[in-house]
Amino acid sequence: MAQEFVKTKLKEDKVVIFLKPSCPYCVMAKEVLSKYKFKAGHLEFIDISGRNDMSKIQDYFLEITGARTVPRVFIGEECIGGGSDVSELDSNGELEGMLQSIGALQVRLGGSHDNTARFAQLAPALLVLAKLLQKPDHADTCGCQLSARHALQCPDHIAS
Ligand SMILES: N[C@@H](CCC(=O)N[C@@H](CS)C(=O)NCC(=O)O)C(=O)O
Numbered sequence: 001m002a003q004e005f006v007k008t009k010l011k012e013d014k015v016v017i018f019l020k021p022s023c024p025y026c027v028m029a030k031e032v033l034s035k036y037k038f039k040a041g042h043l044e045f046i047d048i049s050g051r052n053d054m055s056k057i058q059d060y061f062l063e064i065t066g067a068r069t070v071p072r073v074f075i076g077e078e079c080i081g082g083g084s085d086v087s088e089l090d091s092n093g094e095l096e097g098m099l100q101s102i103g104a105l106q107v108r109l110g111g112s113h114d115n116t117a118r119f120a121q122l123a124p125a126l127l128v129l130a131k132l133l134q135k136p137d138h139a140d141t142c143g144c145q146l147s148a149r150h151a152l153q154c155p156d157h158i159a160s
Pocket residue numbers: 020022023024025026058068069070071081082083084085
């Protein structure tokens with residue numbers, strides 16, 4: 001049943017695009033969304049063009065989203081519209097936050113996919129924590145607060 005088919009595809013932490021490959025707005029939506037780094041299984045493009053129940057699926061879209069055109073783009077269980085809508089959300093910078101808010105994107109530490117700098121920043125804290133594991137009474141002897149944040153702010157303790 002068309003309704004069941006659509007419902008089973010929608011998930012709160014997933015982006016789903018129902019499309020027809022011949023439709024230019026669908027190609028546009030696909031291109032926009034493909035720029036983002038999704039977690040595995042959190043982005044799905046569904047071609048409805050070859051299905052017997054295609055028309056019924058589109059009728060259902062009309063009922064739940066107000067339009068029966070493709071693409072129909074769902075972020076979580078909410079339809080944000082079609083190709084022009086997703087493109088506009090991308091252009092005005094809102095799309096990334098929406099994708100992040102449902103947990104669909106890969107997690108980034110800092111502003112880059114290269115986390116080398118981030119690990120370098122954390123290294124002093126990790127060293128202090130390693131020392132604390134070896135010498136649990138360290139805090140009593142030097143008065144430090146046993147936290148990674150403190151260690152980052154107080155590199156003097158690395159040498160102690
Ligand atoms: N403004 C819409 C336009 C979408 C549109 O016109 N899609 C056409 C296909 S390119 C459509 O669904 N036509 C009706 C149909 O295929 O049943 C969008 O940006 O998604």
